[in-house]
Amino acid sequence: MPVRVRRKLVVLPFVAVAALIAVGAATAANGGFTPPTPHSPNAHRIITAYDVILGFTVAIFVIVEGTLIAFIWKYRSRGRARTVEGAQVHGHTRLELIWTALPVLILAIIGIVIFVELPGITNVPAANAGDRLNITVEGHQFYWQFDYPNGAHSIGDLHVPVGKVVYLRIVSPDVDHSWWVPQLGGKTDAIPGHPNHTWFKADTAGTYAGQCAEFCGLYHEAMQARVIATSQQEYDAYIGGAVNTDLGRSEFQGVCATCHGMQGQGGYGPAIASSTTLTQAAGLDHVVRHGGVRMPPVGADWTKAQMQALLDYVKTNVYKGAASSGG
Amino acid sequence: MAVNAEAVPVVDWKQGRVASWLVTVDHKRIGIMYIATSLVFFGFGGILALLMRAQLATPNESFLTKNSYDQVMTMHGTTMIFLVIVPILAGFGNFLVPLMIGARDMAFPRLNAFSYWAFLLGGIVLYGSFFASGGAARAGWTSYVPLSEAFYSPGHGQDYWILGLHILTISSFAGAVNFIVTIHNMRTRGMTWMRMPLFVWAMETYAILLVLVLPALSAGLTLLLLDRQVGTHFFLPSKGGSALLYQHVFWFFGHPEVYIMVLPVFGMISEIIPVFARKPIFGYKAVALSTISIAFFSMLVWAHHMFAVGMPVGLDAFFMITSMVIAVPTGVKIFNWLATAWRGSIHFDTPMLFALGFIALFTMGGLSGIFLAAFPFDWQVTDTYYVVAHLHYVLFGGSIFGIFGGLFYWWPKMFGRMLDERLGKVCFWTLFVGFNLTFLPQHMLGLLGMPRRIWTYHHGGLWEVYNLISTAGSGVMAIGMLAFAANVWITHGLRKGVRAGNDPWLADTLEWYAASPPAPHNFDTVPYVSSARPLRDLRRRLAEES
Numbered sequence: 001m002p003v004r005v006r007r008k009l010v011v012l013p014f015v016a017v018a019a020l021i022a023v024g025a026a027t028a029a030n031g032g033f034t035p036p037t038p039h040s041p042n043a044h045r046i047i048t049a050y051d052v053i054l055g056f057t058v059a060i061f062v063i064v065e066g067t068l069i070a071f072i073w074k075y076r077s078r079g080r081a082r083t084v085e086g087a088q089v090h091g092h093t094r095l096e097l098i099w100t101a102l103p104v105l106i107l108a109i110i111g112i113v114i115f116v117e118l119p120g121i122t123n124v125p126a127a128n129a130g131d132r133l134n135i136t137v138e139g140h141q142f143y144w145q146f147d148y149p150n151g152a153h154s155i156g157d158l159h160v161p162v163g164k165v166v167y168l169r170i171v172s173p174d175v176d177h178s179w180w181v182p183q184l185g186g187k188t189d190a191i192p193g194h195p196n197h198t199w200f201k202a203d204t205a206g207t208y209a210g211q212c213a214e215f216c217g218l219y220h221e222a223m224q225a226r227v228i229a230t231s232q233q234e235y236d237a238y239i240g241g242a243v244n245t246d247l248g249r250s251e252f253q254g255v256c257a258t259c260h261g262m263q264g265q266g267g268y269g270p271a272i273a274s275s276t277t278l279t280q281a282a283g284l285d286h287v288v289r290h291g292g293v294r295m296p297p298v299g300a301d302w303t304k305a306q307m308q309a310l311l312d313y314v315k316t317n318v319y320k321g322a323a324s325s326g327g
Numbered sequence: 328m329a330v331n332a333e334a335v336p337v338v339d340w341k342q343g344r345v346a347s348w349l350v351t352v353d354h355k356r357i358g359i360m361y362i363a364t365s366l367v368f369f370g371f372g373g374i375l376a377l378l379m380r381a382q383l384a385t386p387n388e389s390f391l392t393k394n395s396y397d398q399v400m401t402m403h404g405t406t407m408i409f410l411v412i413v414p415i416l417a418g419f420g421n422f423l424v425p426l427m428i429g430a431r432d433m434a435f436p437r438l439n440a441f442s443y444w445a446f447l448l449g450g451i452v453l454y455g456s457f458f459a460s461g462g463a464a465r466a467g468w469t470s471y472v473p474l475s476e477a478f479y480s481p482g483h484g485q486d487y488w489i490l491g492l493h494i495l496t497i498s499s500f501a502g503a504v505n506f507i508v509t510i511h512n513m514r515t516r517g518m519t520w521m522r523m524p525l526f527v528w529a530m531e532t533y534a535i536l537l538v539l540v541l542p543a544l545s546a547g548l549t550l551l552l553l554d555r556q557v558g559t560h561f562f563l564p565s566k567g568g569s570a571l572l573y574q575h576v577f578w579f580f581g582h583p584e585v586y587i588m589v590l591p592v593f594g595m596i597s598e599i600i601p602v603f604a605r606k607p608i609f610g611y612k613a614v615a616l617s618t619i620s621i622a623f624f625s626m627l628v629w630a631h632h633m634f635a636v637g638m639p640v641g642l643d644a645f646f647m648i649t650s651m652v653i654a655v656p657t658g659v660k661i662f663n664w665l666a667t668a669w670r671g672s673i674h675f676d677t678p679m680l681f682a683l684g685f686i687a688l689f690t691m692g693g694l695s696g697i698f699l700a701a702f703p704f705d706w707q708v709t710d711t712y713y714v715v716a717h718l719h720y721v722l723f724g725g726s727i728f729g730i731f732g733g734l735f736y737w738w739p740k741m742f743g744r745m746l747d748e749r750l751g752k753v754c755f756w757t758l759f760v761g762f763n764l765t766f767l768p769q770h771m772l773g774l775l776g777m778p779r780r781i782w783t784y785h786h787g788g789l790w791e792v793y794n795l796i797s798t799a800g801s802g803v804m805a806i807g808m809l810a811f812a813a814n815v816w817i818t819h820g821l822r823k824g825v826r827a828g829n830d831p832w833l834a835d836t837l838e839w840y841a842a843s844p845p846a847p848h849n850f851d852t853v854p855y856v857s858s859a860r861p862l863r864d865l866r867r868r869l870a871e872e873s
């Protein structure tokens with residue numbers, strides 16, 4: 001192949017990569033080259049660690065790939081026969097020691113940076129007991145349930161006050177899941193029989209999206225979560241009232257509707273809108289706690305209040321049987 | 328079979344075109360059968376990958392159902408690891424090791440044949456999974472518990488998966504023992520450890536690692552099978568078992584497995600680069616010793632797959648440090664390969680293109696690995712597409728590129744004809760460009776927050792752009808694969824391949840002293856080995872004499 005053509009071919013992938021980067025950069029300021037904008041101190045420190053590692057690795061990348069391309073260009077055979085040998089160099093001990101020691105040094109620096117940032121990531125900030133909100137996060141097939149200190153529950157959406165340390169206990173009654181809201185810190189797995197802990201402190205009011213990050217079965221993808229950070233007043237109002245009146249809706253939409261559809265019209269699971277089970281406390285309780293042929297026992301550990309809230313909601317909003325009443 | 332050199336009346340059916348392959352104990356034929364079978368599974372695994380990329384091309388796609396997506400995803404990973412990369416390397420090892428060390432065959436030819444047939448059986452059983460009640464295994468190639476337990480994964484797909492892997496571990500174990508015994512005992516006169524081809528060093532290390540870690544996998548799978556079939560509860564926390572235990576057992580095997588899949592490829596690269604740069608390898612001892620130290624450290628890093636499970640921070644730190652340490656000998660190899668190209672006279676034949684492409688891509692995979700070793704950052708990107716990108720840069724950009732280099736390099740030795748160079752270059756460039764298009768954007772997807780193993784997503788914008796680029800890239804890669812298939816067809820089906828002499832590349836190692844393809848007994852005579860480059864020595868002696 002002529003040298004000129006070869007040169008073009010070598011350039012090709014790099015042009016492709018550059019184009020790709022340009023597309024990304026044009027679409028958004030971030031473009032996916034760093035994790036999303038952090039909104040919690042631990043997430044901030046993770047980004048700091050990322051930036052340090054990125055600096056070193058980009059430098060190494062440029063040096064290695066640059067050397068590779070330079071050598072490919074400079075030491076090409078230029079049409080010489082195969083019998084013409086290159087320099088018969090068998091090694092160079094000092095050089096080899098240098099490129100063994102240098103990476104050790106770089107990795108040591110990265111390691112030190114990690115250890116410096118670590119306490120700020122793992123240690124829960126010291127706070128008065130009153131200033132810390134303790135929440136239990138339950139990963140279920142296939143929804144997130146949040147248990148608040150006052151005994152209230154919510155499904156899918158976690159409401160928290162801005163600027164307060166939120167301490168999470170993460171559990172699972174069934175299979176492995178992983179709690180992850182990228183803007184509020186890293187992942188913590190929900191593993192049955194192995195409660196884990198993590199924390200965050202939302203610095204701005206807003207809604208932060210996340211989803212289950214450990215493959216947990218058929219509806220893994222549907223295990224979405226949102227953290228809704230509001231002012232303390234709004235949080236207090238929510239936890240005092242809305243959380244309870246809204247429980248039935250969030251249970252149906254966050255748990256049942258995943259398979260049975262938003263109106264109970266059926267989907268992966270059968271249509272339930274006209275099933276009389278929806279109106280019978282005992283029947284509904286049994287199905288939710290024990291599951292069915294293909295249905296997982298989604299609410300095996302639900303409280304009586306949770307069951308009642310679901311019953312109240314589906315009776316009036318989902319059930320479309322003979323005595324249809326709204327919905 | 329030429330083993331019967333005596334004038335014993337030969338049973339006719341054993342000499343048939345097909346039957347002679349079925350009963351063979353010749354390491355070369357077994358090696359070729361390994362490689363051919365692995366390439367067929369590579370086709371299956373590739374089709375599964377294309378199905379996944381089609382499903383993920385755009386948001387809210389419904390090309391596959393979520394049920395089939397999970398099966399496709401599980402079988403893709405399992406196929407590529409257990410039925411493609413590991414066995415194809417066993418195939419190369421089978422074909423090459425006896426030739427490279429000047430031996431007549433492997434130490435245990437019948438055990439060798441057993442290994443191959445067990446591999447084929449394991450593959451068939453694994454694919455039987457698709458025909459099981461309830462469909463194929465769908466708990467991911469890692470099959471974490473409790474998801475893979477009977478309650479959460481009913482049906483027999485998972486049981487077929489376990490049995491298939493069990494058979495494959497037996498096959499690999501027998502093969503590994505065979506390699507070790509062969510390499511230790513059957514090297515030709517003069518071939519000391521420090522004169523051994525680097526590929527043989529790599530196969531020795533590969534085999535030792537397999538012997539050390541396969542039992543862990545077998546044990547874990549046995550416990551899982553007992554849980555599913557007999558009602559034990561080793562991994563069921565609700566009954567006193569431990570879900571975490573499985574992860575430790577699995578990754579104690581699983582991480583060395585990564586090096587099992589990449590060390591022999593390092594060996595191939597160390598053979599190819601010097602031959603096409605017309606130089607000796609730079610720092611033979613450093614390259615050989617780094618292979619061993621990588622293997623050693625690979626057994627101390629398993630829990631870096633588990634940083635998010637809530638280990639004590641001290642353990643996180645330990646596994647971060649060991650994972651970083653392993654980057655050092657890996658870096659040594661990269662630098663030594665680069666230095667081998669330095670002041671060379673580089674010929675860009677297809678094997679060399681793949682070897683250089685390997686360096687470019689594997690470097691990328693190694694560097695993203697440093698991010699993953701830094702455990703606080705790993706908490707952000709573990710179980711996302713960032714990891715998918717990383718592992719494909721290592722296992723496709725690394726292992727598969729190296730394997731393609733090896734195929735183009737040793738093809739004339741195996742079959743006596745050269746693969747077509749022009750189509751070879753088409754194959755390389757489409758794979759190289761397609762690979763980067765497919766997997767580079769996946770780093771960004773992971774950073775944006777896309778978890779792995781989801782069957783669909785709802786975000787437009789960047790998520791859609793990167794996913795679409797990735798899917799387009801997978802199509803380009805498919806063209807590269809077709810170019811390879813076409814190449815084989817043109818070379819052999821149409822018999823257009825140029826006949827290769829014994830040593831078409833003017834290489835350094837003993838396999839090129841045998842005929843192409845080698846006679847059943849490999850060598851009439853083997854030259855005395857007085858360096859790591861016996862064939863170059865021979866060429867120089869002949870040149871001096873004439």
